[in-house]
Amino acid sequence: MTTPLPLCIIGAGSIGMRHVEVATASPHVEITAVVEPHAPRRAELAAQGLNTVATLDDVPAETRAAVIATPTQDHGASAHACLSRGWAVMVEKPTAATLDEARALVADAGAKGLPLFTGHHRRCHPFSIAARDALAEIGELVGVQGLWSLRKHNTYYDVDWRRAPGAGPLLTNLTHEIDLLRFFVGDMTEATALLSSARRGFVIEDTAAVAFRFANGALGSFLISDAGASPWSFEAASYENPAIAGSGEDYIRITGTEGALAFPSLTRWGRSGPGEIEWSKPLAPVPGQRFERIDPLLAQIERFAAVVAGGEDSVLCTGADGIAAMEMTLAAALSGKAGKPITPADVPGDYTGV
Template sequence: MSKIRVAVIGCGSIAEKRHIIEYAANPNVEFAAFCDPVMERAQKYADEYGAKAFANYEDMLAEIKPDAVSVCTPNYLHAAATIAAANAGAHVLVEKPMAATDGEAEAMIEAARKNNVYLMVGHNQRLMPPHVKAKELLQSAGLGRVLTFRTSFGHPGPEYWSIDGPGSWFFRKEEAVMGAMGDLGVHKSDLIRYLLDDEVAQVTAFIGTLDKKNTQVDDNATVLLRMSSGAIGTLVASWTYYKGEDNSTVLWCENGVMKIGTDPEDQIIVELRDGTVERYNVGAISTNDKQQTSGVIDAFVESLVTNTPPAITGEEGRKSLAVILAAFESQAKGTVISL
């Protein structure tokens, strides 16, 4: 079969570290175009992969008509770029958070449906081998119901990761819309929904800017969640874990506890009430320091090759975003928000 012609919109760090190298490694893909307002960035990849460089996606979509696009722009552009690509007949993989508002998320889903193209959201946490295995064990390891949980994602901040360092769009509220919650928190709302196979029913949150200078976006959040099942737990997102990254989840269940990402060797540890301890070494959870293949690109390409809807649909991305938006509403109103 002919290769899938992919265009990458936005050539910053997430494109560089994940999308571009993972597409390049996939035999079903060829690059058609790269877009970035900083033309040198787009040109660099266009030269490397024999594609065309553009400064804006409107011109690219009109001229190139790609089969699929990755939207790797600042958050405020996710919706506009996704809708434009869908209207141009391209399948879309959009980075998280999928949108800045629920209305935008709804419009993106509708654009994909109307144009009969797939929309996938880049929630890579649920594709990481330890999390896939953890979900399987929750159903088979005799742990029983999840009663309480904590899930955390923290690192020193985007200035250590973004291509623009301290001058990154991540710190500009008009472009980022949200800070640590949009960067990290939405990964965790997606993960907890996936692991527990459950929806968030109620949200209470403390969100603030504790240490980052000259920014209006949040650098820390601690969120209390009640799931539809009744399980309660905390979700933490932080850009001030200066001593190192934490991407761990602990689930306390009727018959024991499951610890994910708490041990440097064994990614999953199950401790049962009868004294049994099971340890699983099942591939790493990707970090900024140790990049692993995210699985997102391969899943997206597989969906296109087999003509099967992606597992992480726009609807899934919208539900995970709704939790984060509810957390901001809770912080603003000082109250519990029901979803």
């Protein structure tokens, strides 16, 4: 790819500005405009030298792609509008406000033959890609165990909507983990969840324990909490988010018939000698490969640009992958309320988890 991809970024909030940051840093993309309806915010961005416009109608004609970082309720409308202009689309997670909207969006992109991706950027870390590849070395997959527990500061909840239904860690944070587990292991077919609000006492949960069934027969469990203090989370393990203290501790463990893998260190436990692998014989640890830290959003936008230029990519989260992550997140939410296992087919198309 020699010519930078001309793209616009829709939405200039915190996530939108991260996309502006990485697009500005990449030689493979060129920002044609930042779409922001709020006039005072447009003035601030213009003062920074950005071409800011109020609507999509004002975006320069040479634009060929868009990154959508608006509130979730707008994802569907903005994405359809971009597709109608013949643009490739990268929409922030979740793909849309409901499954019905997300499915219509994927169908629209498919009918038009245009790329549509969901912004699950954790896939783009080199250690995530390496973890997926390393699973072939531990035999047939048996189980996955994950623990994400970060205690959010008390003043985080001074904002009303953060205490309202839909804002708990299950819907806010678990979707990241579900997409990553699907990236590693494959499709999920069932979720069973227990919810608790015992520690913070809000209407929303502060802790959820979820069991998953995978299509390949493996089982999984995930404990997620914003009330429990711990060093175990993707952000702490990877040092990805400067606002969250790093620990370097693994937070996911995957077992197979021939060994086990810890993530994100990629430490692999396997055969220590000849004969059957069984519990009387110790497993030998093999340290994982070390990678330089990257900005995964930068890697994601450059992969996106390469696809728009005609390339292929097996890492980016497709629109269909984004729907699958939504389905299982909502299945877990519905299970927590219904008190029974829920499959993707059980989730109503207009269900929002509230």
